[in-house]
Amino acid sequence: MNAPVPTDRLASPSPASNVVPGTPAGPPRGDGILVDRVSVTYPNGTTAVRDASFALDPGTICALVGINGSGKSTVFKAIMGFVRPSAGAVRLCGMPVAQALKRNIVAYVPQSEDVDWNFPVLVEDVVMMGRYGHMNMLRIPARADRAKVDEALERVGMAAFRKRQIGELSGGQKKRVFLARALAQEGRIILLDEPFTGVDVTTEGAIVALLRELRAAGHVMLVSTHDLGSVPDFCDQVVLLDRTVLAAGATAEVFTPENLQRTFGGALRNFRLGGAALHQDADRRSLTVLTDDERPLVFYGDPDSDGEGRT
Amino acid sequence: MDGLLAELLVPFDYDYMRKAIWVSALVGGTCAFLSAYLMLKGWSLMGDALGHAIVPGVAVAAILGAPFAAGAFVAGLFASLAMYVVRQKTKLREDAVIGLVFTSLFALGLLIASMRPTAVSIQTIVLGNILAISDEDIVQVAVIAGVSLAVMALLWKDLMVTFFDEAHARSIGLRVTTLKIVFFTLLSACTVAALQTVGACLVIAMVVTPGATAYLLTDRFGRLIGISVALGVSTSAVGAYLSYFLDGATGGVIVTLQTLLFLAAFVFAPRHGVLASRRRRAAGLGETREAARAREAIQAREAIQAREVAP
Ligand SMILES: Nc1ncnc2c1ncn2[C@@H]1O[C@H](COP(=O)(O)OP(=O)(O)OP(=O)(O)O)[C@@H](O)[C@H]1O
Ligand SMILES: [Mg+2]
Numbered sequence: 375m376n377a378p379v380p381t382d383r384l385a386s387p388s389p390a391s392n393v394v395p396g397t398p399a400g401p402p403r404g405d406g407i408l409v410d411r412v413s414v415t416y417p418n419g420t421t422a423v424r425d426a427s428f429a430l431d432p433g434t435i436c437a438l439v440g441i442n443g444s445g446k447s448t449v450f451k452a453i454m455g456f457v458r459p460s461a462g463a464v465r466l467c468g469m470p471v472a473q474a475l476k477r478n479i480v481a482y483v484p485q486s487e488d489v490d491w492n493f494p495v496l497v498e499d500v501v502m503m504g505r506y507g508h509m510n511m512l513r514i515p516a517r518a519d520r521a522k523v524d525e526a527l528e529r530v531g532m533a534a535f536r537k538r539q540i541g542e543l544s545g546g547q548k549k550r551v552f553l554a555r556a557l558a559q560e561g562r563i564i565l566l567d568e569p570f571t572g573v574d575v576t577t578e579g580a581i582v583a584l585l586r587e588l589r590a591a592g593h594v595m596l597v598s599t600h601d602l603g604s605v606p607d608f609c610d611q612v613v614l615l616d617r618t619v620l621a622a623g624a625t626a627e628v629f630t631p632e633n634l635q636r637t638f639g640g641a642l643r644n645f646r647l648g649g650a651a652l653h654q655d656a657d658r659r660s661l662t663v664l665t666d667d668e669r670p671l672v673f674y675g676d677p678d679s680d681g682e683g684r685t
Numbered sequence: 686m687d688g689l690l691a692e693l694l695v696p697f698d699y700d701y702m703r704k705a706i707w708v709s710a711l712v713g714g715t716c717a718f719l720s721a722y723l724m725l726k727g728w729s730l731m732g733d734a735l736g737h738a739i740v741p742g743v744a745v746a747a748i749l750g751a752p753f754a755a756g757a758f759v760a761g762l763f764a765s766l767a768m769y770v771v772r773q774k775t776k777l778r779e780d781a782v783i784g785l786v787f788t789s790l791f792a793l794g795l796l797i798a799s800m801r802p803t804a805v806s807i808q809t810i811v812l813g814n815i816l817a818i819s820d821e822d823i824v825q826v827a828v829i830a831g832v833s834l835a836v837m838a839l840l841w842k843d844l845m846v847t848f849f850d851e852a853h854a855r856s857i858g859l860r861v862t863t864l865k866i867v868f869f870t871l872l873s874a875c876t877v878a879a880l881q882t883v884g885a886c887l888v889i890a891m892v893v894t895p896g897a898t899a900y901l902l903t904d905r906f907g908r909l910i911g912i913s914v915a916l917g918v919s920t921s922a923v924g925a926y927l928s929y930f931l932d933g934a935t936g937g938v939i940v941t942l943q944t945l946l947f948l949a950a951f952v953f954a955p956r957h958g959v960l961a962s963r964r965r966r967a968a969g970l971g972e973t974r975e976a977a978r979a980r981e982a983i984q985a986r987e988a989i990q991a992r993e994v995a996p
Contacts, residue, residue, distance in 0.1 A: 454852060454855060454856060455855065456852070456855065475855060475856060475857075475858045476858040477858070478856075478857055478858055480856050481856060482852050482853060482856045484850065484852050484853070488850070488852060489849070489850050490725070490726075490848075490849060490850075492725070493725060493848075493849045493906070494725075494900060494903060494904050494905060494906050494909050495845075495849060495904075495905070495906055496904060496905060499905065499906065500849075503846050503849070503850070503853060503857075504853075504857075506842065506843075506846060506857050506859075507857035507858055511839065512839065512842075513842040513843070539904040555853070559856075559857065561856070
């Protein structure tokens, strides 16, 4: 699953594993997340995102890809209502943001620097916070809430750590706890800001498997990531961002070498190997390796190749 | 023996001592509740700032013949707001903002008080005078403390989420800004109450020390609040009682007691205390010592085997 992906898989219609049963054909209508011509200007005058639009339906995993400072976190903030768009609008499950938040529809897995790790809360307390939106004013957990917390901890494999103070975990473990909180929250929409940074391959695999389960259950997930290599593995939609949406749509159509070049410009390490540099024989295939900062994305130039040349 | 007991019960014979004890306990408990939050967010100095910043309010109230608490409360809110605005609009660090706002207001307060020395006793404002508190002030303090405790009992979990992970708090539909305003309003009100008990200079101790002590004793926020309130109530009541015998300023006695308990926790706390971590580190070293012994044993055996193999 973690092997780089050959072009033929990208160029052909999405592989079976990426198709959710019952997903209507045609472009997404935005029944999950609809970002409609949104611009965000910060108080210091920086316009971080201009005229960004994309639409996601339930049962989708969408990657949000772009260089540092391209506005990924800003898009999350706009979806969460942290920053008010200076133009355009966001609708979540057909509702305005404020209403969607009140209905407890959105779960957010933060970039790890946004949390106070010294706070005296245990892992299970953090996951229980996901249930607060389902409780009464006093936030007294019912048996059902405890059961959900247990289940969420099991699913991310953190049940053994439930009595640890939240700061006493490794980076990858912290990520899993926050994922468990999102599970316990049972939001239709899950936003994950760089869930794979500093996470090893096993944990990444576990997180991806979990996201797939959630997709099958009809959740919408928006995942910002620098890990280009894994995007075609589990994302059925991609939004390429550079202060605006450069391209958005099905992975097969959008996640192409040309678009990625456009998104990353010089920031992407790009090795094109072909002809004499690659082979001594008459093979005319070429090989393109794109890498941002994590796992490289490998395109094989010849559409006939069946991927024997995988690295 | 009977004589000693009678001696110890003497303070309870005086109406003013009885009042001082229960009012101090009430104020101490309320401040301790708030301290659990303040200390965690690095806002500890905020308490100090408010304590000093409300002095001009008290001075003006005294000159106008208005209730102390009203003037103090207005000034406290103004100070909180000023700190918030300066913080938002500039890139100054929190401590600089706090220092700036509270010294300015304290200076203003001293200036006003010194212009009308008959109306205002600076000594009372700075050092507090619980032993001479008027019935009217007792009612004010009791109302402030009662309302604060009730509101905090209702909202403590929502505030915990807000301070731990604001993004998540929003995502479950909490009104983060409103919650923060409520918290700082209560804080302003409680510093007013504490001003009467321990004086402007020592307010900070009341809103920091119990929480800090409790932090060393537990990793769960709910327990932290419980411990903190228990410490606040007991030290304040006992401090007020002892001040009868010591003939010292009540505030001084209370805060000294709180500091002693903090030091005890610092040394003896079961998990986060100095002794405990030294013991744990020694245990950790013990393991490596054992590992070293095992390695030595293996090396010795290998040496013997080598000798046996050699002719
Ligand atoms: N609070 C802020 N005030 C002003 N400008 C900001 C603020 N936050 C972000 N920006 C600017 O907006 C732009 C987009 O930032 P954003 O955080 O959305 O990038 P990002 O795509 O998440 O980057 P990264 O990959 O580093 O997380 C950047 O140029 C940044 O400097
Ligand atoms: Mg970011």
